[in-house]
Each structure stands twice: as C-alpha cells, then as structure tokens.
Amino acid sequence: MYPNLLIPLLTALALALAGLVLVAVRQPVSRRLAFRQIARRRTEAALVIGGSMLGTAIVIGALVVGDTLNFSVRQEAYRTLGPVDERVVAPPGPTGRAVTERLGALAGDPDIDGVLNAQATQASAVSHTDGRTVAEPRVLAWQMDFDKAARFGAPGGDSGLGGPDPKPGQVVVNEPLARSLSVGAGDPVTLYLFGVPGTYRIERVVPEEGLAGVGLGGRLNRDVFLAPGTLDSAARAAGAEPRSVTFVSNRGGVESGEALTDRVTADIRQALGPLAGQTEIETPKHTVLRDARQAGDSLGALFLMIGSFSIIAGALLLVNIFVMLGEERKSQMGMVRAVGMKRSRLVGSFTLEGATYALLSAVPGVAIGVAVGWGVAVVAAQIFQGWSVGGSSIRIAFAVTPTSVLNGLAMGLLIAFAAILATSVRISRFNIIAAIRDLPTTPGQRPRRRLLAVSSTLAVLCAFAAVPAVARSQPDATYLMPALALAFATPALLRVLPRHTVTTLVAGAVLVWTLLAPVIRPRIFDTPSMSVYVIQGALAAFSAVVLVSDNQKTLLRPVRRLLQRPTEGGLAARLAVAYPLAKRFRTGATLVMYTLIVFVLVLLTEISGILRAGVDGVVADATAGYSLRLDYNPQVAGDRLVSDLRGGPSAAGIAAVTPLLNATGRATDPGLRTSTASSAAPAARPATTTTPATPSP
Amino acid sequence: MDSMNTDRALLVASGVRKIYRTGSVEVTALLDLDLLVRHGEMVGVMGPSGSGKTTLLNCLSGLDDIDGGRVEVDGHDLFAMSDAARTEHRAHTMGFVFQAFNLIPVFSAVENVELPLLLVGTRPHEARRRALDMLDRVDLGHRVEHRPSELSGGEQQRVTIARALAGRPAIVWADEPTGNLDSAMADQVMDLLCELNRDEGQTIVLVTHDSAIGARVPRLIRMHDGQLVDDVRQTATARAPSPDVPLG
Numbered sequence: 019m020y021p022n023l024l025i026p027l028l029t030a031l032a033l034a035l036a037g038l039v040l041v042a043v044r045q046p047v048s049r050r051l052a053f054r055q056i057a058r059r060r061t062e063a064a065l066v067i068g069g070s071m072l073g074t075a076i077v078i079g080a081l082v083v084g085d086t087l088n089f090s091v092r093q094e095a096y097r098t099l100g101p102v103d104e105r106v107v108a109p110p111g112p113t114g115r116a117v118t119e120r121l122g123a124l125a126g127d128p129d130i131d132g133v134l135n136a137q138a139t140q141a142s143a144v145s146h147t148d149g150r151t152v153a154e155p156r157v158l159a160w161q162m163d164f165d166k167a168a169r170f171g172a173p174g175g176d177s178g179l180g181g182p183d184p185k186p187g188q189v190v191v192n193e194p195l196a197r198s199l200s201v202g203a204g205d206p207v208t209l210y211l212f213g214v215p216g217t218y219r220i221e222r223v224v225p226e227e228g229l230a231g232v233g234l235g236g237r238l239n240r241d242v243f244l245a246p247g248t249l250d251s252a253a254r255a256a257g258a259e260p261r262s263v264t265f266v267s268n269r270g271g272v273e274s275g276e277a278l279t280d281r282v283t284a285d286i287r288q289a290l291g292p293l294a295g296q297t298e299i300e301t302p303k304h305t306v307l308r309d310a311r312q313a314g315d316s317l318g319a320l321f322l323m324i325g326s327f328s329i330i331a332g333a334l335l336l337v338n339i340f341v342m343l344g345e346e347r348k349s350q351m352g353m354v355r356a357v358g359m360k361r362s363r364l365v366g367s368f369t370l371e372g373a374t375y376a377l378l379s380a381v382p383g384v385a386i387g388v389a390v391g392w393g394v395a396v397v398a399a400q401i402f403q404g405w406s407v408g409g410s411s412i413r414i415a416f417a418v419t420p421t422s423v424l425n426g427l428a429m430g431l432l433i434a435f436a437a438i439l440a441t442s443v444r445i446s447r448f449n450i451i452a453a454i455r456d457l458p459t460t461p462g463q464r465p466r467r468r469l470l471a472v473s474s475t476l477a478v479l480c481a482f483a484a485v486p487a488v489a490r491s492q493p494d495a496t497y498l499m500p501a502l503a504l505a506f507a508t509p510a511l512l513r514v515l516p517r518h519t520v521t522t523l524v525a526g527a528v529l530v531w532t533l534l535a536p537v538i539r540p541r542i543f544d545t546p547s548m549s550v551y552v553i554q555g556a557l558a559a560f561s562a563v564v565l566v567s568d569n570q571k572t573l574l575r576p577v578r579r580l581l582q583r584p585t586e587g588g589l590a591a592r593l594a595v596a597y598p599l600a601k602r603f604r605t606g607a608t609l610v611m612y613t614l615i616v617f618v619l620v621l622l623t624e625i626s627g628i629l630r631a632g633v634d635g636v637v638a639d640a641t642a643g644y645s646l647r648l649d650y651n652p653q654v655a656g657d658r659l660v661s662d663l664r665g666g667p668s669a670a671g672i673a674a675v676t677p678l679l680n681a682t683g684r685a686t687d688p689g690l691r692t693s694t695a696s697s698a699a700p701a702a703r704p705a706t707t708t709t710p711a712t713p714s715p
Numbered sequence: 716m717d718s719m720n721t722d723r724a725l726l727v728a729s730g731v732r733k734i735y736r737t738g739s740v741e742v743t744a745l746l747d748l749d750l751l752v753r754h755g756e757m758v759g760v761m762g763p764s765g766s767g768k769t770t771l772l773n774c775l776s777g778l779d780d781i782d783g784g785r786v787e788v789d790g791h792d793l794f795a796m797s798d799a800a801r802t803e804h805r806a807h808t809m810g811f812v813f814q815a816f817n818l819i820p821v822f823s824a825v826e827n828v829e830l831p832l833l834l835v836g837t838r839p840h841e842a843r844r845r846a847l848d849m850l851d852r853v854d855l856g857h858r859v860e861h862r863p864s865e866l867s868g869g870e871q872q873r874v875t876i877a878r879a880l881a882g883r884p885a886i887v888w889a890d891e892p893t894g895n896l897d898s899a900m901a902d903q904v905m906d907l908l909c910e911l912n913r914d915e916g917q918t919i920v921l922v923t924h925d926s927a928i929g930a931r932v933p934r935l936i937r938m939h940d941g942q943l944v945d946d947v948r949q950t951a952t953a954r955a956p957s958p959d960v961p962l963g
C-alpha cells in the first residue's frame with residue numbers, strides 16, 4: 019500500500035542510517051560503549067527489541083491487511099472477468115447489427131487480441147426438482163459461438179468458455195444459475211425467452227469464470243448459453259430483438275491487459291464513429307480494480323488508525339524502557355561525563371545503542387507484522403463470508419507487497435529512531451554529581467534564550483494558523499494548532515509563572531480544548547479521514563496524564579489519611595505509591611500507554627455502536643417499511659400475483675401489496691458522447707421485473 | 716612535573732559559594748571560599764561530616780555548578796566556558812577518584828583506563844599502551860582483561876587511580892578514595908598516591924575524614940561549615956604548621 023510514500027520514507031530512513039553510520043565512525047568511544055552495552059546486557063536488549071518490534075509489526079500488519087483486501091478483490095475480478103477488458107452494449111435492432119459490423123474492424127488492432135460478438139436478453143427460468151418448483155427471475159440468456167469464445171483472448175489464458183456448441187434443445191448453464199435452480203447436467207429447465215416458455219436439457223454446468231460469468235454490470239450473473247440460432251428464433255417468434263453485446267480483450271494476459279484500457283476504449287470509440295453515442299462502452303475490469311484499490315486503501319487506513327494508537331503506545335514503551343536504562347546506568351554515565359565525555363557523545367552512544375536494537379528488531383517485526391496482517395485477513399474473510407449473498411462473497415486471498423513491507427519497515431524504524439533520539443537527549447541531560455551519587459535529578463533551569471525565542475515564535479505562528487483552521491472546521495488542525503500554540507508558549511510562561519502553575523495551566527487548557535472542540539465545531543467530524551481521532555485521542559491522553567501527574571499531591575489528599583495510618587496496611591499503601599510518585603516521568607509514560615489503550619477500546623465500542631445503529635437505518639431506508647420483496651417476470655406472471663396475494667390464504671397477514679415496475683432506460687448527454695443505462699419506475703413498457711412488496715404489520 | 720613548575724598556581728578559587736536548594740530549604744555548603752593550589756602539591760582536605768569537603772571538590776573541579784565566585788584551573792575560568800568546552804578542558808587536565816569506584820561495568824580494566832585517553836583523541840594503539848603501562852604501575856598488569864565485577868575493591872580502586880592518571884592530568888581529585896577499603900588496602904592506595912606525588916610531582920587534592928591519612932599529606936586544610944578554618948604544611952615526620960596564605 020501507499021507506493022507514493024515509498025520514496026520519501028526510504029529517503030528519510032537512508033538519511034537516518036547515514037547519520038547513525040557517521041556517529042559510529044566519527045565517535046569510536048560512543049560506538050564502543052554502545053556495542054558493549056548491547057553485547058553484555060541481554061535482558062535489556064531483549065526488552066528494547068520487543069518495544070521497537072511492536073511499532074514495525076503494527077504498521078506492517080495494517081498495510082498487509084490493505085494489500086490482502088486489494089489483492090482479493092483483484093483476484094476476484096481476474097477470475098470472474100477473465101480476458102474481458104471492455105464490453106460494448108448496443109440497443110436491440112438495426113443499430114446493434116451496425117455496431118457489430120463496425121467493431122469487426124477492431125480485429126486488426128495491435129492492442130486487441132480478441133473481439134467476440136454475442137446476443138443477450140433478460141430471461142427467467144424454472145426447474146422442477148424433487149417435486150419442487152424453483153424459479154429464478156433474473157437470468158441472462160446468451161447466444162454466442164463457442165468456438166470463437168474458446169479462442170477469445172486465448173493467448174492470455176483460458177477464456178472460461180469452450181467445448182462444443184450445445185445442440186438444439188440443449189443449454190449450458192453456469193454454476194450460480196445451477197445453484198439457484200438446484201439443477202445439474204442432464205436435468206430439464208424451463209426458460210422464458212421474451213415471455214415465451216420453452217424446455218431445454220442442461221448439457222453441462224460451467225464455473226462462473228471468464229466468459230462463463232459475464233453479465234451486463236451485475237456482480238453475480240446467472241447465465242445460460244443457448245444453441246446457435248435459438249435466441250434469434252425466439253426473438254422472431256415474439257416480435258422482439260435481443261441486445262448485441264461485443265466483448266473485447268486487450269493484448270496481454272488477464273492482468274496485464276488492463277493497462278491498455280484507455281487506449282483500447284479510444285480505439286473502440288473511433289471504430290464506432292457516429293454510433294458511439296448510442297452504445298455503451300464499459301470497462302468492467304478497470305472499474306472493479308479501481309474499486310478494489312480504494313477498498314483496500316480505506317480498510318488499511320482504518321486499521322492504521324486503530325494501529326496508530328498502538329504505535330504511540332509502543333513508542334512510549336520504548337521511551338520508558340530507555341529512561342529505565344538511563345536511570346540504571348546513571349552513576350556510570352555520570353562518571354563517563356566526569357572523565358571527559360561530552361554530552362553530545364553520550365547522546366550519540368545511547369542513540370547508536372537504541373538504533374541497533376531497533377534494527378535488530380526489524381526482521382522479527384516484519385515477520386510478526388505479516389502474521390498479524392494474516393490473522394486480520396482470516397477474521398475479515400469470516401466476516402465477509404457472513405455478508406455473502408447467494409455465494410457471491412469475495413474469497414480472501416492473503417497477499418503481501420514489497421511496497422508495504424518496505425513502507426512499514428521504514429515507518430517503524432523511523433518512529434523507533436525518533437523515540438530513541440528524543441529519549442537519549444533527555445536522559446543525557448543530568449547533573450554529573452547528582453548522577454554519580456545517584457541522587458534524584460533537580461528540575462531543569464530556566465529555559466535558555468534561544469529556545470525561548472524559537473518556541474515563542476512557533477507559538478505565535480501556530481496561534482495564527484489556528485484561527486482559519488478553527489473557522490473552517492478543518493478536522494486535524496482544529497485540534498492540533500491551538501494545542502501546539504499552548505505547548506510552544508510554555509517556555510515564555512515559565513519566565514513569569516512557577517513551573518507547576520504553567521504545567522497545570524497548559525495541560526488543562528489543552529484538555530479542555532480537546533473536549534470542547536467537537537462541541538464548538540461539530541463539523542470537524544464530517545470527514546472520511548481517521549487521523550482526527552488519532553490526534554484527539556493522543557492530545558486528550560497526554561494532557562490528562564500531565565495534569566494528573568503534576569497535581570498528584572492534591573489528588574492524593576483525600577486518601578492521605580488512609581496512607582498515613584500507622585498500620586501495616588497504611589505502610590504497604592505508602593510503599594505502593596511511593597515509587598510511582600517519585601518516578602514521575604516513567605509513571606506518566608506508563609499512564610499514557612494505558613490511557614491510549616482504554617481510549618482505543620472505547621473508540622472501537624463507539625464505532626461498532628454507530629455501525630449497528632446505522633444498520634437499522636439502512637434497512638428502513640432500503641425497504642421503505644416493507645418486509646418482503648418478490649421478484650417476478652411480469653410477462654409470465656402478469657398481474658395475477660398481486661391479486662393472489664391480496665386475496666389469497668395469507669391475505670390476513672399482509673398489510674399492503676404494492677406493485678413496482680422497473681425498466682431499463684437510456685440517457686444520453688447533449689454531446690452524445692456517452693450513454694448510460696438507468697432504471698425508471700414505473701415504466702411505460704415493463705421490460706423485465708415487477709416488484710411487489712408487502713409492508714410489515 | 717618537575718620542580719620548575721612547583722611555584723606556578725594551578726588552581727585559583729576565589730569567593731566560591733555553593734547553595735543547595737531542596738524545596739524551600741537552603742543549605743550553604745560553601746561560603747565565599749578562597750583556595751590556591753600550586754603545581755605538584757598534594758593537598759588533604761579534612762573536616763567533620765557535612766562540612767562541605769565533597770562539595771569543595773565537586774565545585775572546584777567544575778563537575779557541579781556554583782552560585783558565586785570564580786574558579787580558574789590552568790589559566791581557564793571553568794564557569795565562563797560552555798559545558799562542552801568545560802568537558803573538554805576537564806578531559807585534558809583532570810583525573811577523578813571517587814569513594815564508589817564508578818568503573819564502567821561493561822568495560823574491562825584496560826578499557827576503563829584507556830577511556831579518558833580515547834576521549835581526548837589519543838590514537839587507539841598509543842592509548843592501549845599507556846593504559847597497560849598505568850595498570851602495571853598500580854600492580855594490576857595481570858588483571859587487565861578482567862571486568863570490574865571480577866576485581867576486588869582494592870583492585871577496582873587501583874583501576875580508578877590508573878584511569879585518573881592515564882591521561883597525565885594536571886590535577887587529580889580524590890574524594891575519600893579509601894573509604895570503601897579495608898585498612899591494608901587503604902594503605903596500599905595511599906602509598907600509591909603519595910608515591911605518584913613525590914616521584915612524579917602529580918598534583919593531588921584528596922578529601923578524607925581519616926586523620927591517619929590526613930597525617931600523610933604535605934599540606935592539610937581543614938573545613939568547617941563550608942569555610943576553610945585551617946591550612947597547614949607538614950613534613951613527613953612531624954606536623955609542623957606553617958603559616959600559609961592561600962591567596963596572594
């Protein structure tokens with residue numbers, strides 16, 4: 019997924035690695051210190067490797083889910099469409115024959131390796147098996163030359179339909195039709211062609227692949243293939259005409275042919291000349307593949323959103339472990355500084371050490387990520403199975419693209435590097451004496467002037483950027499800009515107010531804004547983007563934890579009595595809170611991790627609640643209050659069905675029956691460049707189905 | 716260091732003040748302290764616990780910040796420099812021996828000793844050679860590949876001394892170097908320090924609360940409540956107080 023991210027990510031990773039190599043080469047003492055720690059501190063190494071593995075694994079897992087979905091839909095497209103790249107549908111009658119004739123010229127086109135003419139009509143079918151009558155009102159009846167069909171796009175692979183033509187009185191049906199009629203080879207079936215019934219024997223059943231699964235735009239097609247001339251004579255007898263359909267296969271295989279879609283479509287248009295305005299040129303494979311890509315991307319993005327909280331938590335875990343390492347080595351680090359190691363070298367050493375852990379974690383991280391992606395795909399496959407209608411569900415086929423692996427790897431490593439670098443800078447800033455004697459570090463001095471200038475400028479810039487962002491309800495910036503402005507203002511505030519007040523003020527303001535923003539600007543959630551949830555969650559979690567940790571004394575006041583009891587329990591409680599209270603940074607980081615986890619759980623519950631509530635709404639919208647929909651062919655059943663329902667034995671249980679007619683119409687744009695089929699109801703001349711429905715009592 | 720240097724001032728501290736702040740409590744650990752140490756001197760610092768001996772060492776070496784005054788070492792004002800420059804200066808001119816030995820546990824003895832040499836850019840071969848020489852000098856030639864956890868306390872402290880001296884620093888700071896050692900080992904370590912001062916003119920400032928050790932140093936200063944209260948020169952045989960004004 020995200021091929022457009024590949025180059026920037028790899029560039030950033032290459033720069034980071036180059037920087038690390040530079041440090042390793044230019045600072046031999048830092049390098050020795052780093053690598054010695056790695057070699058001699060196995061447990062710590064394992065912990066850090068685990069922490070940075072998490073980030074890589076989650077990113078890759080999310081991307082692999084996208085890959086798998088994308089690949090599955092593509093496979094489905096290749097399987098069901100086979101060599102068919104374009105489909106030209108002409109109206110019945112002389113125009114259709116003229117279109118067929120003009121398209122014959124395409125046979126010599128170097129971009130095309132197959133042109134196949136066919137006639138089709140909507141039909142319905144009935145079978146009598148085991149004394150039961152089964153009807154299928156939506157059948158596509160085809161008439162095509164099996165010989166030519168077998169050779170259609172043959173250089174690129176199986177066309178899906180071949181073998182001898184069915185003899186007169188015999189038909190070939192595809193699997194979906196056989197399934198819905200519960201019939202097999204040798205069984206009789208009644209077809210209503212142009213409203214006239216006729217009985218045929220099923221010669222064979224073919225899988226719905228390639229030409230054997232073609233349709234006129236539906237996702238699942240129940241096809242019956244007739245003997246040559248059958249459709250023509252049925253049409254003549256009924257005074258009607260079948261539709262002309264021409265299939266075109268682009269040069270190349272099932273997959274590679276798609277690339278030529280634009281050129282071939284132009285060629286077809288040219289070949290049709292003035293008739294182009296009355297014909298439909300469809301690019302089913304191209305359309306399905308584009309949809310597949312979009313579906314894969316958006317599902318991958320959803321997993322990435324949920325995953326990004328885990329990534330933040332993973333990065334915090336890394337920070338936590340590193341702070342712990344720093345604390346444990348405090349006195350020796352103090353000594354190293356005392357004997358003359360500069361702070362920057364110490365940062366270099368820590369960063370090298372951490373980056374090495376991150377690199378060591380890369381391979382297992384990728385493996386776990388792929389496994390996670392596979393697991394999600396398996397679950398997703400079960401969900402899709404549950405959604406399937408008439409066996410039309412897509413089959414989930416696991417897939418991993420190198421792009422996704424590289425993207426995930428680069429992203430995971432960069433996140434780990436950033437976390438490690440930031441932590442290294444922080445843990446290298448200690449008072450040498452306090453470190454050597456393992457005393458708690460005193461809070462930092464007042465901010466330096468340059469930092470103050472830079473941060474104040476940024477604060478002003480963010481504040482300015484916040485105004486239009488909030489005014490226009492831009493989702494991410496509405497949250498982020500005011501929060502950043504507040505955070506950048508901290509050094510300036512520290513000049514005039516005590517640290518505790520500033521921290522509480524800034525964290526409180528950010529928290530209040532995070533909670534208030536959706537109330538003031540409700541439209542920030544009118545976006546398909548998921549990043550707003552990530553920003554909201556991260557801001558809320560961080561600011562709340564800072565607020566709590568900065569006011570721990572006040573918060574603990576109500577339980578102080580309890581803690582200070584001179585009993586054994588009181589002592590135990592005091593011991594229990596003493597460490598977390600003293601190690602404020604670590605406790606804070608741990609709390610943020612837990613907060614984020616709780617946040618994700620709540621968010622997921624909320625999303626599933628919204629979806630569930632949505633289902634009822636969608637059902638109500640789609641059914642308009644009716645509980646049953648009966649499809650039937652009006653040419654066969656006439657209006658009798660409606661009166662039968664109204665007066666039949668179940669009439670007492672039926673509140674209303676409403677016949678609904680629909681027919682295929684055609685609309686052209688003023689320039690006659692395209693033509694699109696659309697439904698109209700009720701139509702003047704019902705062509706296919708009438709739909710009565712009964713409202714639920 | 717030859718006798719030519721002996722009269723040159725190596726360290727000049729004037730009006731040094733250090734205040735520890737813990738919450739709202741303030742402790743003045745050094746109060747307008749003046750001190751001058753010349754090249755080749757071995758100075759003992761004694762005083763009751765909490766009198767500011769350790770603080771003096773930390774502040775005059777530039778390891779800790781001060782709240783007032785000025786410290787010049789080898790002609791450079793320590794607190795006028797950036798942290799990086801001070802670190803570089805420290806690497807070139809100072810060595811440290813602390814009560815807790817503070818060796819790098821993942822490094823072998825020789826690697827610990829060569830660390831300060833490598834930090835000032837000595838070539839690895841040269842650093843290794845000098846580190847081995849120094850370990851020989853402290854009688855640890857047979858323990859060079861051992862890691863700190865594999866050495867006894869006395870051996871560890873001798874490694875620290877080797878580390879402090881390997882870079883031939885102008886001044887060595889030692890804070891209770893024998894505090895964690897039994898008396899036999901303490902004697903060994905003291906012998907070594909005295910020998911280095913006597914034979915090689917190594918300048919040493921040594922903090923101790925042990926009067927037996929205090930008796931062995933040529934110059935002894937006494938502290939009380941963050942101030943110098945006594946400053947005497949003593950010969951090896953008799954303690955002959957000599958009037959010495961530390962600051963000119």
Ligand SMILES: Nc1ncnc2c1ncn2[C@@H]1O[C@H](COP(=O)(O)OP(=O)(O)O)[C@@H](O)[C@H]1O
Binds near residue numbers: 743762767768769
């Ligand atoms: N990190 C510190 N924080 C607060 N007070 C300190 C700290 N270090 C030392 N002190 C105080 O400063 C005074 C001098 O301490 P120190 O120099 O360690 O004395 P000595 O080494 O002579 O025993 C003592 O009162 C001690 O409590």
Ligand SMILES: [Mg+2]
Binds near residue numbers: 768769770
């Ligand atoms: Mg002390």
